[in-house]
Amino acid sequence: MISVKNMCRYIYILVFSALMLLDMPGAFAQADTATADTTSDHKVKKPDRAGHQLCISVDYFHPVMNALLGDRQSYEIGADYYLHNEYYLAAEGGFGSATVGYSDLSYNTNNSFFRFGFNKSVLTRTRPGDWDMMFIGLRLGAANVNRGFAHYTIVDSLWGNDTGSRQGTSFVPVWMELTGGVRVELVKGLSAGWNIRGKFMLNGKSFSALSPLYIAGYGRGDKNTVFDFNAYISYSIRWRRKSLEALEKKAPADTAKPTLAPAGKKENK
């Protein structure tokens, strides 16, 4: 049975996704990369002058946390590819492990994970080569978690302690993420950024027998809603669109012209 709370959560995700896919024209208006030319009555599709970009990112937030905490490891990398109209196809993956060493409960887990989805930049592009972005995105994530033997002690001062162990097991948690963040180009091709993630477990009940304390890529395995943070360094590879090259060959004078007059330059009369 899906609870009302979960139902509301899924409806919220669905509505959010639908709004993003509809690409609300007012909210996410872009400058010269917009698909529609607003200067004419007939909307003519303009070519996306931004070109192609494949961006590889390495998260450094979690390695820092690994060093601070010591009982868990998590490493992740990501890649995104610019599609069109400020949409980026995103894929992320990684691995990690955790050790729970309480006096009454101890076990180890390790897992790999994969997430895919998309980002939508909501920042107005000032020129085709401006790749700074403020984005929101949606992901679907899954992990393959292996838990080793769990050793437990039930502490009872009256009857005596009861100790035992539970056999290890594997399970596949699946979750949905809403993400938002910023990426800024520091030098040519090299960017830095961060994002926050709200994560919603979709099948948390399936491993309630001993939900792992930590799942790399997700966070606290015993909670159905978690928030996470990533900070990363990215390197981007860019190349021009073939369609744009063809267009430039066809009408070189048109494309060479800047779309906006430079600021401060007055027209001679």
Add this chain to the structure above:
Amino acid sequence: MIRKDRYVVLGAVLAVCVIWGACKQQRQPCLTPKVASLILETMHITTDTGTIFSDTSLPAAQFLALPTAGNADTFLFTQAAVFTISLSPTSNSCQWLFRADSVANSPRGTLFDTITFYYKRDLQFLSNACGYVNFYDLDSIRTSHFNIDSVHIINASVTNDISKKHVQVYIHPGF
């Protein structure tokens, strides 16, 4: 394009998040009861009318655990009709000694009854904060009959839910 000075602010956000993350990773406190409690209610049958009512007249009931391991422990209660005891997590049965009045001068009131609980254990994972706990499914109860007339299981499932009563203990009408 994002102004680079804004990125300094973003860096500060990052630093705060790192500290926040590092601080909140301690083991969460366990906020649910970790012991499955067996709740007994003593009932009384009046000799003249045969009316059954919840007995609040036990002035100083005493429960004494008889563990096979661990420390023997006595629980003395002031005037009450509802008593909370525990079952052994190490075996499928356990014994308690019970007397209705630990301060009575009459020989009958000071005699101990033996209550033996038979049950199945059900290992439950509560959370990473609380660990494992045993819940119990009561099969049967045997008693001696100095003060106890009979016992009746009204809810066989013994969990950490402290709002449910499990066993009614009928005190001998002559007490």
